[in-house]
Amino acid sequence: MAAPCRRMAGRSLLQFLSSFSRTSVNNSGFRQISSTSVCRRSWQAQHVEESASSPWTLMAAVCLQRLPVISAESSPIEQQFRDMMSQMEQEKSMLSDHELRLLDDADRIRRMQTGEYDSDEEDDRRDQEIVLAQDLEDSWDQKLKNFQPAPRVTAADGDPRSLQRRLADSLLLLVEQPVGGQKVWLLPQTQWQQGETLRETAERALTSLPAAAGFKAMFLGNTPCGVYKYKLPKAARTESSVGTKVFFFKAVLADAGPPAAPDSPLMWVTKSELQHHLKPAYMMKVERFLLGL
Amino acid sequence: MTAVFRKVSVTQKAFVLNQALTSCRATPSIQHPVWASVNERQYKSMPTHGIGRWRHLLPKEPPKKKRDRQQMKEIVAETNTTYATLNVNVSGYDMTVVEHFSQYIHNLCNRLGVKVMDCYALPTKSTEVWLMQEQGTKMLVDSILKTHNRVVQLRSLNATVCPIFLEVLLKNQPEGVQLSVQEHTEADFKARFKGRPELEGLKAKISH
Numbered sequence: 001m002a003a004p005c006r007r008m009a010g011r012s013l014l015q016f017l018s019s020f021s022r023t024s025v026n027n028s029g030f031r032q033i034s035s036t037s038v039c040r041r042s043w044q045a046q047h048v049e050e051s052a053s054s055p056w057t058l059m060a061a062v063c064l065q066r067l068p069v070i071s072a073e074s075s076p077i078e079q080q081f082r083d084m085m086s087q088m089e090q091e092k093s094m095l096s097d098h099e100l101r102l103l104d105d106a107d108r109i110r111r112m113q114t115g116e117y118d119s120d121e122e123d124d125r126r127d128q129e130i131v132l133a134q135d136l137e138d139s140w141d142q143k144l145k146n147f148q149p150a151p152r153v154t155a156a157d158g159d160p161r162s163l164q165r166r167l168a169d170s171l172l173l174l175v176e177q178p179v180g181g182q183k184v185w186l187l188p189q190t191q192w193q194q195g196e197t198l199r200e201t202a203e204r205a206l207t208s209l210p211a212a213a214g215f216k217a218m219f220l221g222n223t224p225c226g227v228y229k230y231k232l233p234k235a236a237r238t239e240s241s242v243g244t245k246v247f248f249f250k251a252v253l254a255d256a257g258p259p260a261a262p263d264s265p266l267m268w269v270t271k272s273e274l275q276h277h278l279k280p281a282y283m284m285k286v287e288r289f290l291l292g293l
Numbered sequence: 294m295t296a297v298f299r300k301v302s303v304t305q306k307a308f309v310l311n312q313a314l315t316s317c318r319a320t321p322s323i324q325h326p327v328w329a330s331v332n333e334r335q336y337k338s339m340p341t342h343g344i345g346r347w348r349h350l351l352p353k354e355p356p357k358k359k360r361d362r363q364q365m366k367e368i369v370a371e372t373n374t375t376y377a378t379l380n381v382n383v384s385g386y387d388m389t390v391v392e393h394f395s396q397y398i399h400n401l402c403n404r405l406g407v408k409v410m411d412c413y414a415l416p417t418k419s420t421e422v423w424l425m426q427e428q429g430t431k432m433l434v435d436s437i438l439k440t441h442n443r444v445v446q447l448r449s450l451n452a453t454v455c456p457i458f459l460e461v462l463l464k465n466q467p468e469g470v471q472l473s474v475q476e477h478t479e480a481d482f483k484a485r486f487k488g489r490p491e492l493e494g495l496k497a498k499i500s501h
Binding site for chain 2: 250
């Protein structure tokens with residue numbers, strides 16, 4: 001392809017800083033992903049005017065993914081192995097400070113009850129602490145009982161528009177866009193314009209979605225991860241347009257903003273659900289670059 | 294056969310000379326030009342002498358200097374298709390998880406053909422957590438949290454590999470671990486060294 005390749009080679013790379021953290025799950029249920037772009041090098045508008053334009057229309061699409069929020073479920077073998085390893089480690093381990101303290105306290109109480117206890121003869125811990133280790137452990141157990149972890153499988157799992165569905169999987173954004181007269185479910189795409197890079201086109205594709213207002217995405221790179229070629233049916237072909245080429249760019253969702261309305265034309269699907277919504281030829285190209293992790 | 298005879302005659306000669314020398318110590322004028330040192334071992338004249346020598350075949354190495362001060366590895370500049378030197382920083386509270394994830398990143402780079410320039414650890418930072426006691430205003434030390442940091446430095450990440458690489462890292466990121474990708478600067482390198490207060494004091498004195 002003449003146009004986009006030369007463009008990509010001419011444009012200097014974007015220097016980026018990005019940080020991803022996966023500690024706390026805040027209300028929106030996302031990882032904190034922040035990226036700052038350090039001096040996007042000035043785009044050199046070099047030989048932009050190309051005399052021979054190709055007959056293909058160029059479009060860029062964004063493959064926006066919401067990463068999993070909670071850990072993936074373990075298979076039965078993994079669970080068994082985990083149990084066995086924790087049992088082995090516990091049997092081989094040494095007593096911790098807290099457990100030693102428990103034993104000391106129990107020992108002291110037993111000696112106190114025999115009657116021949118002389119507190120002056122205690123070797124260490126002259127200033128006996130009032131709080132026994134057993135009491136501490138009881139208070140901790142109480143706190144644990146009061147803690148209720150959130151359920152892994154929520155009611156939002158069935159709603160394709162909710163971002164809180166399928167917390168253990170990564171979700172892909174699909175929108176319904178009119179293509180060639182009919183409405184089709186596909187990755188958000190838009191046409192490339194002169195004077196912008198394909199990545200900028202992809203970013204525009206995301207921001208121009210009316211339903212996706214407030215989506216903050218971080219693009220993972222300047223290079224596309226996949227391409228889909230579509231030749232128009234013979235009847236519609238002209239000299240200047242033989243078909244379209246769609247370049248896909250990967251992005252990771254950082255922030256969703258306000259929840260979408262129930263009738264908005266967007267959907268969050270997992271990889272396994274993709275085939276029900278996408279056209280087969282398109283699906284073949286898309287699933288090549290989707291990691292099934 | 295001639296070799297054997299030669300050896301025999303040589304030994305005989307040496308024996309004779311030895312005796313001669315010991316007997317006539319007082320006559321140093323006797324020169325033995327053929328035998329520079331009588332104690333030469335006999336098998337050095339064997340045709341196979343030195344058959345196992347190999348060190349003379351190695352290229353000459355410059356003599357090793359004493360250990361230099363740590364020089365900074367050159368920061369690779371950014372080109373049209375690759376990024377500059379990048380630091381992938383993995384940090385978290387659980388050291389085993391952090392170290393295993395940094396090992397995973399290193400192995401992934403090896404497999405994907407991304408060149409790893411350096412792989413080091415930054416000093417651990419300790420955070421003390423003080424809890425307020427329920428009754429009273431005394432603060433009680435609850436725990437000490439240590440934040441561990443591991444850095445994998447990539448030489449020149451290709452732009453085509455970058456999205457795949459980052460996505461694999463993100464999807465395999467374990468719980469409780471922060472991942473951060475930054476460009477490597479000289480300030481980062483200098484931050485690894487310990488400060489030298491005496492040197493700075495002396496420098497300040499000189500400048501005054």
